[in-house]
Amino acid sequence: MGQEKIILGIDPGTNIMGYGLILSKDKKIELMSLGILKLSKYTNHPLKLQKIFERVLSLVEEYKPDEFAIEAPFYGKNVQSMLKLGRAQGVAMAAALSRNVPIFEYSPRKIKQSITGKGNASKEQVAAMICNLLSIKEQPDQLDATDSVAVAVCHYFQQGTTGAEKKYSGWKAFIKENPKRTI
Numbered sequence: 001m002g003q004e005k006i007i008l009g010i011d012p013g014t015n016i017m018g019y020g021l022i023l024s025k026d027k028k029i030e031l032m033s034l035g036i037l038k039l040s041k042y043t044n045h046p047l048k049l050q051k052i053f054e055r056v057l058s059l060v061e062e063y064k065p066d067e068f069a070i071e072a073p074f075y076g077k078n079v080q081s082m083l084k085l086g087r088a089q090g091v092a093m094a095a096a097l098s099r100n101v102p103i104f105e106y107s108p109r110k111i112k113q114s115i116t117g118k119g120n121a122s123k124e125q126v127a128a129m130i131c132n133l134l135s136i137k138e139q140p141d142q143l144d145a146t147d148s149v150a151v152a153v154c155h156y157f158q159q160g161t162t163g164a165e166k167k168y169s170g171w172k173a174f175i176k177e178n179p180k181r182t183i
Contacts, residue, residue, distance in 0.1 A: 004023060007156055036140075039052070049091045057099070060096055072106060111154040115130065
């Protein structure tokens with residue numbers, strides 16, 4: 001009997017946040033749940049952050065994941081967009097940390113490489129591979145949902161390797177690693 005592990009994957013965003021949960025058991029993975037949180041109807045950015053925190057916390061409390069994997073920040077040209085995305089990532093991480101779920105971050109390129117073999121794969125290519133790998137019959141309308149599952153699957157593939165770019169096991173570890181990010 002192999003060890004079971006539940007991995008929650010998050011594709012953060014301030015308009016749409018994708019989430020996916022996989023179960024790894026006996027060297028196999030299966031999809032538990034996937035979906036999106038639509039945030040575009042909210043115009044108030046702090047309210048969007050609150051909704052992200054609440055949804056991630058509800059997923060953590062419902063599924064009790066053993067690990068949390070999230071797409072790491074990427075560099076873009078619009079500083080305001082990057083700042084908002086960073087906040088979204090932060091509150092999602094805070095929700096997991098508040099329940100002591102270890103966090104792992106992966107770059108978008110690492111996730112795509114892990115799933116498709118190409119670091120510059122399209123969202124559609126990632127979705128097709130995820131659907132094939134997990135025997136998902138119908139591809140979800142929103143690619144953010146399959147992107148989040150890709151984050152979880154990437155983390156599963158990285159087990160036993162040094163593929164995780166960063167890991168935080170709780171607030172103490174985060175603060176120790178990021179002293180300049182605290183007041």
